[in-house]
Amino acid sequence: MTAELIRGQNHPLPGARVEIRVSAGQPVIAGATLNDSEGRMRDAGWIAHPAAPHLPGLEVSRQAAAGHRLAVDLEALPVDVHRVNVLLALPTGPGGAGRFGAVAAPYLAVTGLDGTEIATYTATGLDAESAVVALELYRRQGAWKVRAVGQGYAGGLAAMLDDQGLPSARELAATINEAVAAGMARTVAPPPAAGDREGSPERGAARAARGGPASGTGPSPSAGPSPEPGAHTPSGTPSEAGAPSPAGGPVDYRHPKRPAAAPAPGTGSPPGTGSPAGAPPGAGAADRPPEPVAGDAPGWSLEERLYNQVWGMFEDLARAVAAYRSAVDFAESRMEREVDRVLDDPRARVGPAADAARDAARAKQAQLVEQAQSALDRDLAQLVAEAGVVEPALPPALARWDNPVWQAYQVPQDTPLALRLGDLWLPERAELRIPMLVRLPLSRGLWVDSGRAADTAEAGLLDAAELRRLGAQTATAIAARLYAVHPPGQFSVRVIDPAGSAAGALAPLVETGALAEPPAAGAAGVARTLEQLTRRVDLVQMAVRSGNADALPPDLDPAEQLLVVHDFPHGFDDRAVTQLRYLADEGPGVGVHLLMAADREEARAYGPVLDPLWRSLLRLTPVPSDHLADPWVGHAWTYEPPLAPGGSEVVPQVLRQAVAGRRENGR
Amino acid sequence: MSVNLSKGQAISLQKSDGGTLTAVRMGLGWQAAPRRGLFGKRSKEIDLDASAVLFADKQPVDVVFFQHLVSDDGSIKHTGDNLVGGAGQGGDDEAIMVDLQRIPVHIDQIVFTVNSFSGQTFSEVENAFCRLVDETNGQELARYTLTGGGDYTGQIMAKVHRQGSGWQMTAIGNPAHGRTFQDMIPEILAHL
Numbered sequence: 001m002t003a004e005l006i007r008g009q010n011h012p013l014p015g016a017r018v019e020i021r022v023s024a025g026q027p028v029i030a031g032a033t034l035n036d037s038e039g040r041m042r043d044a045g046w047i048a049h050p051a052a053p054h055l056p057g058l059e060v061s062r063q064a065a066a067g068h069r070l071a072v073d074l075e076a077l078p079v080d081v082h083r084v085n086v087l088l089a090l091p092t093g094p095g096g097a098g099r100f101g102a103v104a105a106p107y108l109a110v111t112g113l114d115g116t117e118i119a120t121y122t123a124t125g126l127d128a129e130s131a132v133v134a135l136e137l138y139r140r141q142g143a144w145k146v147r148a149v150g151q152g153y154a155g156g157l158a159a160m161l162d163d164q165g166l167p168s169a170r171e172l173a174a175t176i177n178e179a180v181a182a183g184m185a186r187t188v189a190p191p192p193a194a195g196d197r198e199g200s201p202e203r204g205a206a207r208a209a210r211g212g213p214a215s216g217t218g219p220s221p222s223a224g225p226s227p228e229p230g231a232h233t234p235s236g237t238p239s240e241a242g243a244p245s246p247a248g249g250p251v252d253y254r255h256p257k258r259p260a261a262a263p264a265p266g267t268g269s270p271p272g273t274g275s276p277a278g279a280p281p282g283a284g285a286a287d288r289p290p291e292p293v294a295g296d297a298p299g300w301s302l303e304e305r306l307y308n309q310v311w312g313m314f315e316d317l318a319r320a321v322a323a324y325r326s327a328v329d330f331a332e333s334r335m336e337r338e339v340d341r342v343l344d345d346p347r348a349r350v351g352p353a354a355d356a357a358r359d360a361a362r363a364k365q366a367q368l369v370e371q372a373q374s375a376l377d378r379d380l381a382q383l384v385a386e387a388g389v390v391e392p393a394l395p396p397a398l399a400r401w402d403n404p405v406w407q408a409y410q411v412p413q414d415t416p417l418a419l420r421l422g423d424l425w426l427p428e429r430a431e432l433r434i435p436m437l438v439r440l441p442l443s444r445g446l447w448v449d450s451g452r453a454a455d456t457a458e459a460g461l462l463d464a465a466e467l468r469r470l471g472a473q474t475a476t477a478i479a480a481r482l483y484a485v486h487p488p489g490q491f492s493v494r495v496i497d498p499a500g501s502a503a504g505a506l507a508p509l510v511e512t513g514a515l516a517e518p519p520a521a522g523a524a525g526v527a528r529t530l531e532q533l534t535r536r537v538d539l540v541q542m543a544v545r546s547g548n549a550d551a552l553p554p555d556l557d558p559a560e561q562l563l564v565v566h567d568f569p570h571g572f573d574d575r576a577v578t579q580l581r582y583l584a585d586e587g588p589g590v591g592v593h594l595l596m597a598a599d600r601e602e603a604r605a606y607g608p609v610l611d612p613l614w615r616s617l618l619r620l621t622p623v624p625s626d627h628l629a630d631p632w633v634g635h636a637w638t639y640e641p642p643l644a645p646g647g648s649e650v651v652p653q654v655l656r657q658a659v660a661g662r663r664e665n666g667r
Numbered sequence: 668m669s670v671n672l673s674k675g676q677a678i679s680l681q682k683s684d685g686g687t688l689t690a691v692r693m694g695l696g697w698q699a700a701p702r703r704g705l706f707g708k709r710s711k712e713i714d715l716d717a718s719a720v721l722f723a724d725k726q727p728v729d730v731v732f733f734q735h736l737v738s739d740d741g742s743i744k745h746t747g748d749n750l751v752g753g754a755g756q757g758g759d760d761e762a763i764m765v766d767l768q769r770i771p772v773h774i775d776q777i778v779f780t781v782n783s784f785s786g787q788t789f790s791e792v793e794n795a796f797c798r799l800v801d802e803t804n805g806q807e808l809a810r811y812t813l814t815g816g817g818d819y820t821g822q823i824m825a826k827v828h829r830q831g832s833g834w835q836m837t838a839i840g841n842p843a844h845g846r847t848f849q850d851m852i853p854e855i856l857a858h859l
Contacts, residue, residue: 006805007805007806008805008806008807125804150806151806315741319737319739319740319741319742320740320741322740322741323739323740323769323770323771323772324771326728326729326739326740326771326773327772327773330723330724330726331773368772368773371772372771372772372773375771632737632739632741633739
């Protein structure tokens with residue numbers, strides 16, 4: 001059985017004699033170095049390379065080739081050897097690709113003597129590197145194992161050999177390149193070079209020698225093979241001399257659908273992905289955030305993807321603002337601390353030094369706030385752009401009333417996944433509205449709080465009657481929305497309006513015929529409606545418990561019921577209040593939902609008895625109010641109700657169509 | 668190439684190509700040591716916890732651990748509490764993912780710790796390791812073996828701190844005592 005190794009993974013070797021096969025898209029140099037138990041190359045001769053291909057127990061090819069076979073006899077190696085590193089490098093010189101990112105990823109297979117593969121490894125993820133430690137064979141408790149390493153070096157062979165602790169790495173790299181160039185001259189005619197690159201091995205080596213005296217020590221032994229970045233960057237190998245343009249174009253190993261590397265998948269086809277003829281991917285695209293695409297989230301359907309995307313935006317906004325607020329708070333507190341420190345010292349309290357210290361503290365604070373602001377602006381710009389593509393793509397149930405999708409409303413065939421109950425925003429960027437979505441069927445009742453408790457400045461300016469009117473309008477907008485997004489026969493709306501005070505707001509529902517029966521008026525109407533719904537809850541619960549859905553009486557409406565309650569508690573007696581609480585508790589499980597438009601203060605005569613009712617309902621407000629918290633950080637989000645724009649006829653129009661659709665279905 | 672750390676060793680790390688780190692993962696894996704004696708097969712369950720503490724100018728600002736799995740700003744995520752360790756070897760049993768590019772601007776250091784929540788010392792766990800991985804390419808940056816690690820219950824693993832415009836990691840590997848990261852805050856502060 002073949003083990004396909006990933007970077008860092010190891011695998012035991014069954015025997016001491018193995019062969020390592022290397023296949024690459026282009027000719028590569030293969031080599032091997034030996035290390036002792038401390039990871040050092042004890043002897044300068046512990047390296048096999050094209051110029052010196054033989055070691056006891058190990059032999060490599062004299063020339064660069066697209067395929068190599070390295071025969072290794074681990075028992076024949078010097079007894080001190082604890083590790084064999086298998087190295088690959090791209091030959092320098094004309095026609096060379098110069099970097100592994102431009103060629104097919106090298107593939108290595110460790111095989112037994114009979115050719116059966118023991119372990120394989122594809123050295124992916126390389127880019128500017130022109131040399132790589134691909135595999136290591138190492139001794140562990142008397143047995144040999146192989147590990148996929150895949151450590152690349154942008155500085156090429158010289159940097160890699162230097163990292164191995166070789167004293168004269170650059171000279172050796174030059175020797176190897178020379179030997180390979182000689183081998184190449186013998187065997188293959190160099191393909192026509194795309195541009196005349198001044199990277200002949202001799203000149204590269206000379207430049208390398210001038211570039212810096214090769215240090216004799218290398219990394220300290222205790223640090224082991226720790227990569228020392230400084231050693232790699234100032235490399236003289238031609239791999240960094242210029243952008244290589246080999247025939248056939250660069251091979252792009254990035255996952256075509258992974259958003260980190262390429263613009264997200266979706267409906268649009270972003271420019272430059274996957275097409276070798278287009279702009280070379282990577283350079284500029286990596287810095288730019290990917291173009292937002294609607295539906296860029298997991299889910300089985302577009303609706304579910306959009307729903308998840310909206311929640312993702314909600315969380316991202318909450319967290320981006322949390323980072324900003326935390327940074328600003330910290331900046332403030334640090335400034336205060338520093339200013340206090342100045343004041344603590346009576347001698348330094350006044351005078352130019354104190355002023356300077358205060359100014360410095362303020363400057364530090366301003367600088368940090370500015371940094372936080374720019375990070376926030378970056379994040380918010382991304383979210384605003386995402387909202388810009390997501391909002392127009394939303395289906396009616398998730399869209400605002402002013403979305404054109406409502407103008408093109410058609411009676412739905414399926415119950416939607418979720419419903420938009422309004423918008424949420426934070427003061428940092430009020431124009432960035434996050435749809436407030438709840439799953440359908442509703443798991444708890446809704447309460448439009450038309451009381452003074454909506455303690456925002458806006459609510460404070462309005463008188464009680466105006467608030468109540470707005471509350472009733474909000475309740476109608478939500479009820480209309482619920483009615484319109486459900487398929488025919490699956491949702492009906494009932495209204496209790498004991499004193500008739502909400503008649504104006506209810507007009508769209510009444511006039512279009514969306515209500516099954518006119519709003520229940522007076523105490524008798526309240527009692528009758530509650531009685532019917534309570535009976536329905538009881539019957540359905542019984543049927544569910546006994547597992548006998550057929551036992552329901554034929555006159556029972558199978559549709560989900562929404563009870564809109566206005567003017568609470570007018571017209572309610574104790575029995576009605578008890579029934580209402582029963583509906584709020586038990587209803588959601590059996591398809592009876594509650595939407596109250598009420599002022600809690602008006603029901604205070606009931607005392608704490610009603611507290612559980614209010615707590616069980618999701619509180620909404622008819623005017624923007626910052627009373628909702630997100631589940632991650634707990635910011636106070638400003639909620640804005642889902643009202644149609646002033647003068648818009650969209651709600652009655654949609655309701656008429658929804659009613660017509662139900663009539664067609666004979667309901 | 669991965670660096671095997673010994674106790675107290677401090678190494679500054681960067682990506683080998685000289686680039687800065689953008690995302691790292693701290694992985695923690697362990698097995699309970701089988702108990703000797705009559706019921707030798709029975710092994711005690713050991714609960715190790717990985718935590719990350721975010722510091723702004725030596726003040727702890729936020730912490731990611733098994734009761735707060737995502738930092739408020741969303742840049743650091745914990746994969747969740749594992750109470751018993753791994754059944755097999757090798758894989759990370761708990762991991763903390765750090766998106767260095769999204770860390771709030773005032774956070775300048777992140778300290779990773781490991782604690783034995785169930786109180787056993789590291790001498791009682793088997794195959795326990797802590798490692799830091801460059802999340803962008805899966806490359807292991809540093810590994811610290813806790814097995815047989817002696818008579819202590821916590822370890823301050825490493826810190827990732829701002830360096831110029833990027834980040835650097837310094838391995839600390841300092842043994843400590845404590846049930847959760849809170850018990851180790853004084854010891855952590857000494858390493859900032």
